[in-house]
Amino acid sequence: MLRHLLKNAIFLIAATAVSTGALAQKASKAPAAWPTKPLRILVGFPGGSSPDLVARALQEPLSKALGQPVIVENRPGAGGNIAANLVAKATDDHTIGVMINGNMTIAKLLNPATPYDPEKDLAPISLIGTAPLVLTVPVSAPGHNAQDFFVAARNAGNKWSYGSPGVGTVGHIGMELLKAKTGIDPVHVPYPGNPQVIAAMIGGQINLALLPPGLATTQIRAGKLRAIGVTSAGRSSLAPEIPSLAEAGIQGYQLEIWTAAAAPANMPKPILARLSALISEIVRTPEMRQKLFIQGWQVAGTSPEGLANRIKSDTALLGGVIAMRGIRVD
Incomplete structure (x- = not known):
């Protein structure tokens, strides 16, 4: 009788363990082997x-x-x-x-x-x-330095335009914050991505954009675009040759x-x-x-x-x- 009771108890413990394990696996939905496909x-x-x-x-x-x-x-x-x-x-x-x-x-x-x-x-x-962003302009943009450029941009008002990789991207929102900080007023032109923004800027369709340094510096070093400044508090190790916008007198503007x-x-x-x-x-x-x-x-x-x-x-x-x-x- 005792042997029979022990046997039943062991069976119940084992069954409970299996059931608990199955429930845990079901709760986590974790497959036994992952990944099973690309x-x-x-x-x-x-x-x-x-x-x-x-x-x-x-x-x-x-x-x-x-x-x-x-x-x-x-x-x-x-x-x-x-x-x-x-x-x-x-x-x-x-x-x-x-x-x-x-x-x-x-x-x-x-x-x-x-x-x-x-x-x-x-x-x-x-x-x-x-990464910080780089305020980038065509090589033909006015101004020999950042201060002169912002004077020209303010004078241009909404006759200028800027590009971004889409409404709501950091390139868009960051430029709107820059407009509030500097008094410039370029019109937003969204594109599918930054490669299209760069092409439009080189082609003269837009006047400025905030670009990732990995994309901006390639064009800047090739002489196709010009940098005004980076959006970090100081110079960035990603583009140490480019001054920060803070150096141009724009305070309290940091963006990554x-x-x-x-x-x-x-x-x-x-x-x-x-x-x-x-x-x-x-x-x-x-x-x-x-x-x-x-x-x-x-x-x-x-x-x-x-x-x-x-x-x-x-x-x-x-x-x-x-x-x-x-x-x-x-």
Whole structure:
């Protein structure tokens, strides 16, 4: 009788353990083996843009680490929000995005009709890199220095125009903040991405733009564009030859762009943790540091919590400019 009772007890304990394990696995939705197919990285801007270059730099080392192909897909439009929405709505546990500030912070503040909510629908993976912007102009722009340029820009009023990679991007909001700080008033012209902004500036269609240093310095050193200043408090190691706008007398104007990896909010936590550890480790290797530095990024490589903190602070900063300037996306 005792032997029979012990046998039943052991069976019940084992059954409970199996049931508990099954429930835990179901709750986390973590597959036994992941990844089971290629990982997709969606980018909301065209080939050659800063987020695209970052995603493609990650492609090979991440593929080796995961043992599966990594496919980069460009889905440009709406300032990167088309791709961000596709990431937010993905349910296959094999889709992530490489995004910029705006996609992960103020998208819903700009347009309540935005089909995803950055706070609720995206899960932070890792902050990859940060950079100031470079105020860039055509080589034919007036003024021999920054002070003279801003005098000419103020005199031009709304006869001048500036480009950005889309309404609500940091290139757009940052220029609106610069307008408030300096009294200039160029008209906004949005483009699908910064490569198109650069082409328009070289072609004389627009008069100025805030560009990532990795894209701006290539054109500046080739003599195709000219730099007025960087948006950091002092000179940046990414472009030490370019003075800061603070040196031109524009005080209290500091702005950074960043790029980060994000996943759908429904992605299982074990997969998020693995991706975060891998991506942050990859970008901090000497080889990737150098590659991203050449592209114009100061490497961060944070935890999900570190990225979440940055999202919170940038939402407050950029959201303040949106409210002050009445920026909306129709």
